[in-house]
Amino acid sequence: MVEARLAGIWDRPGMNARSQRTHCPICKAPDFSLKFTMERGGQAFRIVSCRDCRFIFVADPEADTANHIDIDKIDWAFRPRHFQIRRMLLAHLSAGQQVLEIGCGRGEVGYLLRSDPVRYVAYEPARGLSDFGIRAGVPIVQRVFNGEQTADAIVIDNVLEHVAEPARMLEIAAASLNPGGLLIVITPNVHDIRAVSPSWRARNLWVPPDHINYFSAPDIDRMFQRVGLKARRFRFSPLSLQDWKFFPRAVAETFGLSIFGHNVYAVKKST
Numbered sequence: 001m002v003e004a005r006l007a008g009i010w011d012r013p014g015m016n017a018r019s020q021r022t023h024c025p026i027c028k029a030p031d032f033s034l035k036f037t038m039e040r041g042g043q044a045f046r047i048v049s050c051r052d053c054r055f056i057f058v059a060d061p062e063a064d065t066a067n068h069i070d071i072d073k074i075d076w077a078f079r080p081r082h083f084q085i086r087r088m089l090l091a092h093l094s095a096g097q098q099v100l101e102i103g104c105g106r107g108e109v110g111y112l113l114r115s116d117p118v119r120y121v122a123y124e125p126a127r128g129l130s131d132f133g134i135r136a137g138v139p140i141v142q143r144v145f146n147g148e149q150t151a152d153a154i155v156i157d158n159v160l161e162h163v164a165e166p167a168r169m170l171e172i173a174a175a176s177l178n179p180g181g182l183l184i185v186i187t188p189n190v191h192d193i194r195a196v197s198p199s200w201r202a203r204n205l206w207v208p209p210d211h212i213n214y215f216s217a218p219d220i221d222r223m224f225q226r227v228g229l230k231a232r233r234f235r236f237s238p239l240s241l242q243d244w245k246f247f248p249r250a251v252a253e254t255f256g257l258s259i260f261g262h263n264v265y266a267v268k269k270s271t
């Protein structure tokens, strides 16, 4: 799938190196067709669709998709989802159990859990972000997680859309989960509410080089099935009365719709 037209762009000085994906990152099929080309920061990215499973992804992402931002230019970025993740974890876990976060960024979830009776560790190869979290006392291992340890809950929050092998990451997570363990995954939805406005989508959804995978609900379900897990939508499970703003999302998820993104979890069988 190499295109000579783009070959020169990859090696232009001052630009991040580009890589070439040779297979669909979900089903491994080698054939995909060009949907469109997206221009970002002077670079052209090819957005393709797998001919087998229809998964949409960037065929020629930057080789390093981690965000190496400067530690002194960032601050905490707490979002409602971080509080919802914490609530789900504490509802599921017993005292002393292990939480593992893959791709924690600054480590907001770990910071929120700092006084809770669970253990937390995160893996994050993006230096500036993780330096910031470490400085605030969040235990972060500064590399990619490759299944080095097991956990009773694993969090993958807005990471799968950034990585070259999202299905592989989910496979490693599922294998690292103890029986009865909880897996929480949050990722943007290619068919979210922004479909009503093409320019909104262009600004926020089709955003290579950051986002290189664009998941539909069936894509998420299939990735979970591949690793023996059943993806369930959050619905009302992480919400309290103060989260009334999220009730429409929860109602939509009850009907199987993910209007702002995929918020899913799975519990590994106990036996």
Ligand SMILES: [Zn+2]
Pocket: 024, 025, 026, 027, 028, 029, 050, 051, 052, 053, 054, 055
């Ligand atoms: Zn595929």
